[in-house]
Amino acid sequence: MRDRSTGHPRNAWYALAASAEVGSTPLGTRALGTPVVLYRAGDGSVVALGDRDAHRPYPLSLGHVDGDTIVSGYSGFAYDRTGACVRVPSQAQVPYGARVPSYPVVEEGDLVWVWLGEPSLAALRPPVSTPWLTDAGWDTFGGAWETAAGIGLLHDNFADITHVAVVDPVISPPALTGVAPALEVELTETTVHFHRDWPAAPLPEWQAKISGASTTASYPQREEGAFLAPGLWADRWDVFIPADEGGTQTFRFTHAVTPVDDHRTRHLWRVSRNFAPGAEASDVLRPIFESYYLKVREILETMQQVIDRDGYGEDVNVAADLAALQVRKILRRLVADEG
Amino acid sequence: MTTQPIVREFEADLKVVAAVEAATDVVTLTLAAEDGTALPPWTPGAHIDLVLGEDLVRQYSLCGSPADTGQYRVGVLRAPDSRGGSKAVHAELHEGATVRVRGPRNHFPLVASPRYLFIAGGIGITPMLPMIAEAEASGADWRLVYGGRSRSSMAFVDELAAYGDKVTLLPQDEAGFPDLDALLGSPAEGTLVYTCGPTGLLDAVEERCNASWPAGSLHLERFSAKAPTSDEQDSAFELVLQRSGLTLEVPADKSIFEVCREAGVSVVGSCLEGVCGTCETEVVEGDVEHRDSILNEEEKESNEFMMICVSRCRGESLTLDL
Incomplete structure (x- = not known):
């Protein structure tokens, strides 16, 4: 192989x-x-x-x-x-x-x-447009650091969010605790989009609290991920709340990933939202997301250590890895094209 | 509840914003989203499907600039022996019409090289246009030999004029066929050969490159399936889908693609005759009998990928990463 x-x-x-x-x-x-x-x-x-x-x-x-x-x-x-x-x-x-x-x-x-x-x-090769990062309709916060892991491990991570419920059950949306619905993947030559439509579930408590939405009512939710370029993921999470209860709440997660070298990756992340505007809500949300992304960083760094010590293994892939495998296929080809 | 993933390619109804006669029997279509949104990015050598009707899907190379994210351009020859595709394009896709587009995808990518020899026949010029623009921008040393029936049948001659003597035009009625022995008789160090056009030209180029050029020098794209090389009887075999955890039986009269679809495993496919490359699948184990027109000999021997619409298994069992 x-x-x-x-x-x-x-x-x-x-x-x-x-x-x-x-x-x-x-x-x-x-x-x-x-x-x-x-x-x-x-x-x-x-x-x-x-x-x-x-x-x-x-x-x-x-x-x-x-x-x-x-x-x-x-x-x-x-x-x-x-x-x-x-x-x-x-x-x-x-x-x-x-x-x-x-x-x-x-x-x-x-x-x-x-x-x-x-x-x-x-x-x-024009860069991808990311208007939500500066658009007035979105409140954005973020951070940046270096992860001591190759960029491939970060791509694999963003290509599948079902691990969120395992890594951080506290911040994970309750929807993620059920069996994952079918993943739908859409391909182009150089991009991979995927989404899942999750059955109705309550909001996480912290989200309900900052947005003033119900903590008990269940709403349908949609997860989307998009590998838009070798250095850019743009993901989103929509909670479809009826207009008379406040309207759809959307998070957009932007991950700019840059190889520092083969074993280290700069990760600039942004969390944008179209609800609960203002610095006060951002101050509540920031530590929640930051601690989750730091946990992911620690896990990916551990994976890199395992690879450095014991090499790449024959990892078992499951159906949910479809998007990750398509991303790898695109990257391999783009690397090969460079001769 | 099923957790089998569903995979498909990008699809959208695009508007024909321009339809221009580029040469005798050649129309170029400029396609854009109705609301002007950006279209998926692509690289030189990519093609899209035009869905022209039920069971009428045709592949056309993108021949505009990848820098133009708002529109796609394709050039379509009205083929005298058209199975309906090019006829439908010429008859129906006028300015203002809408057409279903799928893709883009690329099985003819331009690999970086200091030197290129491009050989185009007829409408095979289309993928070469963005390729030579990129080769020119990167400062590569390149040459294009472009043959056609007659000067009036050769599209994009005006655009090519800007490249001066790097382009050799060979209208057959004035200059005869390209002298492939002179062009390809002795391999040129560090040169990649890209060719696209009628089957006869591709076969002739392939024969000469296989004879003396280093492996990997030749890149070609076929728009119609290669003639089958064996008339062996198809036989049944066992198909193991590793990720799905399924073991299926592929009978002699069905393709792997069909068997997967029937078992509810989502696979993508388009031309279903081994030309477009959409259904390329990673091989885990088993001896593949390659019957597609995309992979080169080296790729076939590596046994890493296969086109599951036409290729089969030589042995008893085949395991795929599906």
């Missing part, structure tokens, strides 16, 4: 930071085994360059931004947004061909997406 690791394509948009993190102070980060520095140029647009001075092995992120350029904190070499060295302190002549790599950048939603693969393909 083939290698169970799917790898990850380089030709994809990956989120390297939240928009709010990038300003006129350089931000050093890493993705796909590559050091990257992000900063905001004078016109407000984000610049992504290789985070290593061309003169000496010193990160540009330890330097400073000067207008549209970034200046090394050691050599004083200044680089423009294309990565070309435009000024050196020690001579009038700029060294011929001195440059650092520059990468295509797009800000979408409240995230900074960078293309670290073949640069010419960036324009041919």
Whole structure:
């Protein structure tokens, strides 16, 4: 049988930071085994360059931004947004061909997406639109951290939520405790959508409380997951409450996943909702979701340790893994296409 | 309650926003969602199904730009021997009409390479258009040889003019057939060959590449099923579906695809003749007798995947990841 690791394509948009993190102070980060520095140029647009001075092995992120350029904190070499060295302190002549790599950048939603693969393909593969992250109709909070596990383990996790009830019975919607209804999966060349229609069940207590909905009434619920790109999942949970009882309550869960290297993944997560607006409700919800995602992180890190120690096994797959297997198939092909 | 998953491909009714005569007997259709929403993304070499009627589903390569998320473009030749598909497209899909679209999917992906040789025959030019746009953007060294019956029958010649002498047009009535021996006689280091067009051309290209080119150099897409290579009698075998935990019997007169459907196992399929690749399934164990027109020799030998609409089992038992 083939290698169970799917790898990850380089030709994809990956989120390297939240928009709010990038300003006129350089931000050093890493993705796909590559050091990257992000900063905001004078016109407000984000610049992504290789985070290593061309003169000496010193990160540009330890330097400073000067207008549209970034200046090394050691050599004083200044680089423009294309990565070309435009000024050196020690001579009038700029060294011929001195440059650092520059990468295509797009800000979408409240995230900074960078293309670290073949640069010419960036324009041919538009990033996915995530309007709910910034739309006024949605209240959004989130977090970000690094998970010491390969991105494949995160994809597998997002492709099946039936484990939520096992991992965290307290936060799990009561609907999830029943037998899972049939999973419906919809495929395109590079995306996988799936959903399940759960039978009517009460809201979790915390959700009923912040939204003022009934804690006892049962409502039909729908779970949706969507692998939209190698670095982006957009999932949602709808509780169909009649309009005269307050209307449908929807959560959208956005997971931007970026391989730092083969064993570590940056996970930027966002929870958006169209009910119970305001900071007070967010303050109640944030620790609930944060503690769940931290539990998932711990589990995935343990899985990575098992793989590192004992290798990939012949995992037994069940019907619910259909979406995960389709995602792996897409990723394998995209990796193969890179030659 | 059943917990067997249901799997299907994206499907939508799209509007024909433009239908333009691109050459003699060739129409290009531009398709978009009625409400202008973005369509699923795709990469060069991808195709979609047009559902033209009950039991009338045809595959057409996407020939626009993957950067344009609002619309799909396909080019359709009115085939003289049409089994109804291209005739229906030409007769019914005028501007303003609606058509059911399924997909996209891709069994002809463009693998990154420093050099490409594209060989297109007739309407086989369609998947090549986004491919050469990508090859050009990436700075690859590429060449397209494009043959057709006559200059007036060759679509997209205007678009190709922008590429200058990287494109060789060979109208058969002026220049004869492409000289495949000259093009493919000796393998070129680090070059991938992509070809699409009439069966005769594909067979001829395949024969030359198999003779001397490194394995994996040739990528081709067929729009009609390859002639069967064996006339062996189909035999019955046992089919084990690992994930579903089912063991079924495939009789001599039924396909694996049919047997799965009858057992209530959700499988996706489209052309059901081994051309479109929709029903590709992972093989766990067993000796597959491949009868599709998609997998190359290397892929067939690897025994990792099979098209369950036409391919069968050589032995007594076959286990699939379903």
